Amino acid sequence: MKLKQIELKNFRNYAELQLDFHPNLNIFLGQNAQGKTNILEAIHFLALTRSHRTSHDKELIRWSQKEMKVTGSVEKKHTTVPLEVQLTPKGRIAKANHLKENRLADYIGQLKILMFAPENLELVKGSPAIRRRFLDMELGQIHAVYLYDSMRYNRALKERNAYLKFDQSKIDKNFLSVLDEQLVEHGNKIMLERAQFIEKLEHYASKIHKQLTHGAELLTISYAKNVKTDFAKELLSRQDHDIFRHQTSSGPHRDDLQFFINDINVADFGSQGQQRTVALSIKLAEIDLIFDETGEYPILLLDDVMSELDNSRQLDLLETSLGKTQTFLTTTTLNHLKNLPENLSIFNVEKGEITQTDEKSY
Numbered sequence: 001m002k003l004k005q006i007e008l009k010n011f012r013n014y015a016e017l018q019l020d021f022h023p024n025l026n027i028f029l030g031q032n033a034q035g036k037t038n039i040l041e042a043i044h045f046l047a048l049t050r051s052h053r054t055s056h057d058k059e060l061i062r063w064s065q066k067e068m069k070v071t072g073s074v075e076k077k078h079t080t081v082p083l084e085v086q087l088t089p090k091g092r093i094a095k096a097n098h099l100k101e102n103r104l105a106d107y108i109g110q111l112k113i114l115m116f117a118p119e120n121l122e123l124v125k126g127s128p129a130i131r132r133r134f135l136d137m138e139l140g141q142i143h144a145v146y147l148y149d150s151m152r153y154n155r156a157l158k159e160r161n162a163y164l165k166f167d168q169s170k171i172d173k174n175f176l177s178v179l180d181e182q183l184v185e186h187g188n189k190i191m192l193e194r195a196q197f198i199e200k201l202e203h204y205a206s207k208i209h210k211q212l213t214h215g216a217e218l219l220t221i222s223y224a225k226n227v228k229t230d231f232a233k234e235l236l237s238r239q240d241h242d243i244f245r246h247q248t249s250s251g252p253h254r255d256d257l258q259f260f261i262n263d264i265n266v267a268d269f270g271s272q273g274q275q276r277t278v279a280l281s282i283k284l285a286e287i288d289l290i291f292d293e294t295g296e297y298p299i300l301l302l303d304d305v306m307s308e309l310d311n312s313r314q315l316d317l318l319e320t321s322l323g324k325t326q327t328f329l330t331t332t333t334l335n336h337l338k339n340l341p342e343n344l345s346i347f348n349v350e351k352g353e354i355t356q357t358d359e360k361s362y
């Protein structure tokens with residue numbers, strides 16, 4: 001899968017922009033705060049209808065404007081699919097093949113992406129919410145049905161939590177059990193999907209991690225599932241506790257992931273370098289995992305991560321990705337980027353203006 005071109009209208013600091021991309025490697029080069037990340041964010045938005053760095057959609061609209069639009073053209077094995085996502089005062093509109101998709105789950109997955117940004121280094125050490133978001137984002141792109149289940153689960157959870165906010169004396173336990181049924185139905189599916197995904201992720205990531213560390217480190221990933229036995233029984237047994245605390249205390253919304261190197265918990269005892277290598281192994285593993293699950297390689301977005309990695313890990317990253325996936329990366333300098341291939345496009349970004357350097361003359 002390749003992103004052939006993109007067009008932005010009133011997205012962040014771009015009033016209007018049209019770019020044609022190289023099928024292999026695209027580099028966005030420029031000083032800080034010029035608009036490099038904004039372009040990767042626009043690609044992320046086109047793929048998932050969401051930003052990777054803010055949940056406030058309004059921030060994406062160019063200041064003093066009311067709406068924005070990102071369109072793009074995705075080349076697949078046998079077809080080219082035009083995509084379009086718009087934010088308007090009435091809400092979000094996503095179109096594939098010029099047809100409006102009313103359900104997000106039908107749209108997401110048309111353009112598959114892998115984003116590796118400085119925030120990803122938090123995957124290992126950050127809060128459990130970051131790891132749950134990671135699971136949801138990645139699984140949602142692979143299996144549309146996962147998105148349905150997680151949306152329905154979240155709706156049921158919100159309803160249950162709203163009911164638990166009532167005064168304890170007004171809570172009807174029979175009604176609570178009805179709400180529990182919906183939670184259990186969708187929650188069990190989510191947990192099953194997550195368990196299968198984590199098992200596959202571990203399979204690929206441990207192989208890559210072994211290569212990156214020249215055989216010295218064995219990476220294992222464990223699913224720290226909040227539900228230990230039977231979800232329905234756990235909800236029932238914790239009913240009084242939940243009524244007292246006014247919130248739902250068990251379920252996949254409390255899940256987590258743990259990473260181990262040679263059986264040692266990386267979040268607690270790993271060095272910063274080890275945590276980075278684990279984050280990198282996981283991202284690289286996903287390239288193959290997504291291909292195995294969907295028959296298509298995702299495109300890779302690398303936001304300012306090259307300077308975070310030493311030369312050998314930069315090389316590992318580019319070697320593993322190039323040739324398989326179309327890659328987009330942002331950087332403030334080419335100095336630390338060693339071993340770049342010859343066929344690539346370089347876009348110079350300055351104050352929201354973009355000029356392209358001839359492929360061979362950088």
Ligand SMILES: Nc1ncnc2c1ncn2[C@@H]1O[C@H](COP(=O)(O)OP(=O)(O)OP(=O)(O)O)[C@@H](O)[C@H]1O
Nearest residue numbers: 012013032033034035036037038059060061062063
């Ligand atoms: N909604 C918006 N409307 C107009 N301009 C915006 C909007 N949001 C952000 N900007 C501008 O976009 C620029 C930041 O762009 P971006 O985050 O892409 O920087 P960058 O080039 O990736 O820099 P760095 O290397 O520091 O990450 C800033 O100048 C900011 O003022």
